[in-house]
Ligand code: HEC
Ligand code: HEC
């Protein structure tokens with residue numbers, strides 16, 4: 001109820017008819033109490049409490065099972081059976097997604113029932129989002145939503161490898177099916193151990209989209225996606241290495257994999273540093289200062305001395321103070 005909003009127990013026809021109420025209801029929902037009160041009012045106004053068996057156009061799941069025995073048997077373990085359990089086993093589980101099915105059940109005519117695998121991406125998304133809009137509000141603006149990769153591009157309701165998450169294939173194989181160019185990055189000498197199962201694509205990306213770019217899971221703080229695991233780099237520090245905050249972790253690291261240790265995006269640490277701290281650059285206000293000690297000709301790693309490179313509470317030049 002909390003996550004799915006009031007429409008989730010209704011058959012789709014009823015959802016559509018009551019959508020104006022629900023939308024009004026949702027936009028007024030400044031708090032749970034207001035939300036519930038408004039919903040109750042809306043339901044009463046609609047004349048009927050949310051009893052999904054009300055429509056004569058519904059056949060009920062038991063009827064579906066008489067012909068689709070295999071599908072119905074498999075459904076016992078489906079997370080979607082909760083729809084029925086949560087609302088007094090009202091019997092329309094199948095029709096919550098397939099729409100009113102009485103006509104089809106009587107005729108066995110496949111054209112009289114909504115089949116998501118024959119529908120357009122937008123139709124499928126609308127159907128699923130009628131219940132899952134609250135948790136996946138960004139989907140329609142996500143890379144996947146834009147590219148018409150619908151919910152069933154990744155999810156399979158009736159079968160598929162990952163039953164709990166209802167995924168066609170488990171991660172990361174699911175993602176590699178389409179993102180073939182990303183796969184080799186996780187085989188590089190240094191990589192986040194995604195293929196090994198230690199980290200998953202969806203730890204960093206929300207495939208349903210976010211407010212951030214590239215579907216990255218990040219909150220207000222720019223690099224929250226990385227610092228939730230690497231909290232020691234998060235700061236705040238008395239002496240910030242400004243670039244960590246302004247340009248983020250990917251100014252120096254590849255996020256997926258790299259030929260270089262520490263996932264650095266340059267083979268040589270000094271090259272990386274000197275791209276911004278050029279000893280020969282003309283200093284202008286706001287630009288990083290070059291080292292007064294010219295290290296370019298010496299073969300010492302900058303981080304040998306400037307080791308707390310993500311920031312320090314003690315040293316303005318990030319020397320190791322531990
Ligand atoms: C009297 C038997 C019967 C009943 C009852 C029945 N179906 Fe069907 N259904 C069929 C037949 C036959 C097909 C076509 C099968 C095929 O093409 O393989 C079909 C096909 C479908 C399809 C695929 C349609 C397509 O475009 O290919 C869906 C979805 C479906 N049924 C859902 C349901 C649901 C939901 C219910 C319950 C409301 C239900 N069926 C009740 C016999 C029935
Ligand atoms: C949460 C939504 C949802 C529920 C609930 C649901 N289905 Fe489906 N059904 C789908 C989707 C999506 C497809 C398209 C194929 C796929 O992605 O698995 C589908 C496909 C089908 C098909 C066609 C399979 C094919 O080969 O094309 C049948 C038949 C069917 N469902 C019957 C049922 C029956 C019977 C129930 C109740 C026991 C049910 N469905 C409950 C979403 C649902």
Ligand code: HEC
Nearest residue numbers: 008009079080082083096097127128131151155164165166
């Ligand atoms: C009528 C409302 C309704 C519709 C339509 C619906 N769902 Fe669901 N969905 C639910 C409910 C309720 C649950 C169970 C929630 C739980 O376990 O907390 C659920 C669970 C899920 C889960 C598993 C969540 C988990 O954490 O285990 C996935 C994935 C999912 N739905 C995807 C879909 C997709 C894809 C579609 C469209 C084909 C769809 N749903 C259509 C209500 C719905």
Ligand code: HEC
Nearest residue numbers: 125128129132135136139144149150151153154165202207
């Ligand atoms: C590009 C692949 C992809 C697409 C497209 C996609 N999903 Fe998912 N979905 C996933 C993966 C992977 C997970 C499990 C990881 C996670 O928690 O995000 C998941 C988890 C879920 C869950 C359960 C966990 C949660 O975050 O609530 C629900 C519900 C769900 N998806 C619904 C949907 C709906 C509805 C759509 C279409 C609007 C959709 N998904 C489209 C890949 C996808």
Ligand code: HEC
Nearest residue numbers: 142143144147149153174175177178201202205207214215
């Ligand atoms: C059915 C094919 C398909 C699957 C499966 C798929 N994607 Fe995508 N993905 C796309 C398409 C198409 C785009 C948009 C075009 C592009 O950017 O390549 C996209 C875009 C993206 C983007 C860029 C988003 C943006 O906003 O710029 C990311 C990140 C991404 N996908 C991650 C994932 C992850 C993680 C998974 C697995 C959970 C996954 N994808 C599964 C097809 C898919």
Ligand code: HEC
Nearest residue numbers: 172175176179182192194199200201204205214250255256
């Ligand atoms: C450790 C976090 C992390 C993990 C794990 C991760 N990504 Fe990414 N991914 C990122 C970041 C950060 C970017 C953005 C890079 C940039 O453009 O600055 C990105 C970018 C992308 C893009 C867009 C690439 C482009 O050139 O636009 C795709 C597609 C993508 N990731 C897919 C995946 C897939 C598929 C997986 C799992 C196999 C995955 N990612 C795992 C952090 C991660």
Ligand code: HEC
Nearest residue numbers: 191192193198199203204225226229249250253255262263
């Ligand atoms: C889900 C947790 C998680 C997230 C999110 C994450 N990482 Fe990691 N990261 C790890 C783990 C675990 C390791 C340990 C190395 C391994 O996989 O063996 C690691 C290793 C690293 C390393 C190499 C450390 C070493 O000692 O060689 C770097 C650099 C790194 N991550 C940067 C990032 C960046 C940048 C991001 C954001 C784009 C990020 N990480 C997001 C879990 C995460």
Ligand code: HEC
Nearest residue numbers: 223226227230233243244248249251252253262269303309
């Ligand atoms: C200015 C470039 C730069 C930026 C920006 C940067 N790093 Fe680093 N990071 C490095 C260098 C250089 C090393 C290797 C230090 C060494 O060799 O001792 C490193 C090492 C690491 C390591 C390995 C463990 C360690 O501390 O040595 C992790 C994890 C890491 N960085 C994560 C992050 C995360 C997360 C962010 C973003 C919050 C980030 N880095 C931003 C340059 C950077």
Ligand code: HEC
Nearest residue numbers: 241242243251272273276287288289302303306309316317
């Ligand atoms: C993408 C650009 C960039 C990279 C790469 C970079 N830095 Fe910086 N660095 C900055 C900026 C910006 C400042 C802040 C300069 C300021 O406040 O005047 C800074 C400040 C510093 C300072 C403090 C100096 C001062 O004047 O406050 C040191 C020391 C430093 N960086 C060392 C390094 C080292 C060592 C590396 C390589 C591991 C490195 N930086 C990589 C941009 C970068």
Ligand code: HEC
Nearest residue numbers: 270273274277289290291292293295300301302304305317
């Ligand atoms: C042998 C130790 C050592 C190495 C290696 C080293 N530095 Fe320094 N660095 C210092 C010292 C000492 C200071 C001055 C600290 C002070 O003034 O308090 C400094 C200061 C700096 C500053 C602050 C601005 C300035 O010029 O005073 C920057 C930027 C800097 N170093 C960058 C680098 C870069 C880039 C490298 C690698 C090319 C590097 N350092 C290698 C010891 C080192």
